[in-house]
Amino acid sequence: MASRNYDGPFRKTPGRLLGLAFVRAYQLTFSGFVGGHCRHLPTCSEYAYEAIARHGLPKGGWLAAKRVARCGPFGTAGLDPVPQPCCTKHKSTR
Secondary structure (H helix, E strand, O other), X not given: OOOOOOOOOOOOOHHHHHHHHHHHHHHHHOHHHHOOOOXXXXXXXXXXXXXXXXXXXXXXXXXXXXXXXXXXXXXXXXXOOOOOOOOOOXXXXX
């Protein structure tokens, strides 16, 4: 079965790898017991994986926490993609 997690390019820093390992461990163990009724696309764990991969552990973790907070019974539903990084550092080609 192919993974539905983010597979695009990202910097493999220790914080990101630790955060991604935590999310993946959750997906492989507890997700089957508590998941299966997500109202968003992508699911919260897929969102967390992508947010951490794109934005790093501190900001990606914060985005994931905000997303989980929106998942309550009176929260939102529907398509909720991870925002693109706002500022990318450009290196000079000189």
